[in-house]
Amino acid sequence: MIIINYLLICLIFGTTFLAIKVGVDASAPPFFSAGIRFFLAGLLLFLWMVWRKKASFKLLLHKEMLLTGIGLTFGTFATLYWAEQYVSSGIAAVLSATAPMMILVLQMLVWRQRANANAIVGCLLGFVGIILLVLPQLTVTADIMWLLGCCAIILGQIFYGGGALYAKKVIQQFPQASPIALNAVQMIYGGLLLLALALCTEHIDVRGMLTPRAIGSLLYLIIIGSMVGHSLFYWLVAKTNPIFPATWLYISPTIALTCGVLFYGERITWVSAVGVIIIIAGTIYANSDNLKLHSPGWRVLLSKIRNP
Structure with a gap:
């Protein structure tokens, strides 16, 4: 179930970059669009959980929900939506892929945790693959607004990394609350x-x-990006760790590139194809311990990768 849900968020989140770009290009105000998206998605999810008696309105009164909303929703998507006025969806996906590395850095610097060597190597390998994937498409003129947009997305990933780590603590602090309800409340606050x-x-x-x-x-x-995708992400954080779900960002550029080919006539070069292979290999290697733990079927695949 963990692997299936992980693949689903890869597919869902991989298409949201283009969906955001479509909305921004249609002259929708970026902050207002993002706010409406997350507030309505969070409200609908939360009311549904209350109706099913799996959440209480008291959950809205905890400051932890506000802080999580600042990290996972407000800081991350305010910068992303604003930046996609000037940065293509493919570039946005690439820069967003720095989130797992931000999580590793925050874990080492703030929480004083030692990072797993496989996770570090896998993250670096995946990032190299992302660069190769989009290198042929990097044709945007690097003007000042483009550079500011790139910096804004990277800043957003720092919020994302901190939010993902804090969300893990919040889930542990509220063990009786459903991860879906917790996600809904943080989206409400982030949207507001x-x-x-x-x-x-x-x-x-x-x-x-x-x-x-x-x-x-x-x-x-x-509906798809927030209500379904973010609920699955929060569920994966609860079941695994903050790094594993965040590695969907290594898959999203591949999906963004595919959407570009299908809807905008972009071409895939051999360099991009090599990038796809490296991304997948890096993702598997970074999460090898979690994959072996949660899915016995991955053990044979991982053993073949490590011992060809």
């Missing part, structure tokens, strides 16, 4: 903060968001 930021910084024209592209992007991101 994004809406507050939008009201302070953006001119919001609701009519401009009523185009088919903007509506389609928003609905996809609310």
Whole structure:
């Protein structure tokens, strides 16, 4: 079940970069779009959990939910949505792939934990693969806004890494609460903060968001990207560790590239193909211990990779 859910979030999150880009290109205000997405997704999920008697409204009163929302939703997606005005979805996916490394660095510097050698090597290998994957597509002129957009996404990944680590502690602190309910509440808070930021910084024209592209992007991101994808991510954090679920970011550039080929006529070069192979190998190696623990079927595959 862990492997299946992991593959699902790879597929779901891999397409959200393009969905965000479609919405931004349709003139939807980035902060307002992100706020609506996460607030509605979180609210619907939370009310559903309350209706099923698996969550209580008291969960909204804990400051831990707010802090998690700042990390996993507000800080991560405020920067990403803003940056995709100037950065392509493929580049955004590449830069977002620094999140597992941010988690490793934060674990070593803040929590004073020793990182597993396999995780470090696998993360570095996966990042090399990502560079190879998108290298042929790096044709964007590096103007000041493009550079600022890239820096903003990297900053967002620091929020993401801290949020993922803190979310693990929150899950342990509230063992009786469903991970889905915890995820819903943090999205509510993150969405509200994004809406507050939008009201302070953006001119919001609701009519401009009523185009088919903007509506389609928003609905996809609310239902599939947030309600389904982020709930699966939170569940995986609870069942494994913060690094394992975050390595979906090594798969997302491959999916983003595929979407580009299918919908924008982009070409895949042999360099990109090599990048895909390296990404998959790095992801498996980084998570070898977790994969062997949770899925006996992976043991044979991992043994063949390590001992060809």
